[in-house]
Every structure is written in C-alpha cells, then in structure tokens.
Amino acid sequence: MDKTLLLIKPDGVEKRVVGKIISMVEENKFYIKDIKMKKWSREEAEGFYYIHKGKPFFERLINFMTSGPVIGLLLEKENAVNDLRKLVGKTNPKEAEPGTIRALFGTNVTVNTVHASDSEESAAFEINYFFNEQES
Ligand code: ADP
Numbered sequence: 001m002d003k004t005l006l007l008i009k010p011d012g013v014e015k016r017v018v019g020k021i022i023s024m025v026e027e028n029k030f031y032i033k034d035i036k037m038k039k040w041s042r043e044e045a046e047g048f049y050y051i052h053k054g055k056p057f058f059e060r061l062i063n064f065m066t067s068g069p070v071i072g073l074l075l076e077k078e079n080a081v082n083d084l085r086k087l088v089g090k091t092n093p094k095e096a097e098p099g100t101i102r103a104l105f106g107t108n109v110t111v112n113t114v115h116a117s118d119s120e121e122s123a124a125f126e127i128n129y130f131f132n133e134q135e136s
C-alpha cells in the first residue's frame, strides 16, 4: 500500500484543530499506521527541509517549524501521495481550494497548518527522517 507523511505544523496544534484534521484524513480513507508528536531543534527542522536551503523563505520556515511541537502521521492508502496533496490544498491558504485543510485552517503562505510529501521519493525520505530518527 502507498505511504505518505502528513505533518501537523505548530499552528495546527496551537489552533486546537488536530482532531478535525485527523477526522478529515480518516473520512478520506487514509489509514493511520503511526503517529508521533515532537518538538524539532533547528538542526532537525533544517534537515527535513534541506531541499529549501538558501531560498528566501528558509529562515522564516525554520523559525516557524521550531516554534512549537509538530505531529507526524504515517498514512496509508492507494495513491496516498497525490490524494493527500489534494486534501491539503495549495501552499498559500488563500489560493487553496475550498474545503481543503489549508483553506480551512491556514493563516498565510508560511503558517499553513500542514505539510504533505510531494512524491513517493520524498515520502520515503520524510517518513524515515521523522519516524526512524537515531537516538543521539
Ligand atoms: P508545500 O508545503 O506546499 O509543498 P513548498 O515545498 O514550496 O510548499 O514549501 C515548504 C513550506 O515552506 C511551505 O509549506 C510553507 O510553510 C513555506 N513556504 C513556501 N513558500 C513560501 C513563500 N513564498 N513564503 C513564505 N513561506 C513559504
């Protein structure tokens, strides 16, 4: 079965919409294989978002992603990656399709409530990064 990673970002936890997001995920037939809450260090957040290093919004993104805990959900479903991206909506909540998680709960292009893997390759990297971290 296809796997993908959903992260509920710090604003999702702060806004008390974790339950609503999990309900949407389950109503859309995703199966929750694993779940974990974690507060990232800067180093951990930078490693997850390594692909964006050097972009103008990188510092803002890392500051935001380390401002509070995140919740990772390992999700299973046929066509999981594409179906979750559809449920999450566009990066900018103001452009996200009505009814999507970001349209409903997002604040702006940085503070957009959730992350979803964008390909099978990034899903494999991100799931391993989030759930199989080595104890240091
Ligand atoms: P997505 O999360 O939709 O895959 P990206 O991979 O392009 O979007 O960006 C990763 C995250 O970086 C976004 O979810 C958002 O939090 C932040 N971000 C992206 N683009 C911008 C931008 N232009 N300005 C500020 N923050 C941004």
Ligand code: MG
Pocket: 118
């Ligand atoms: Mg992305």
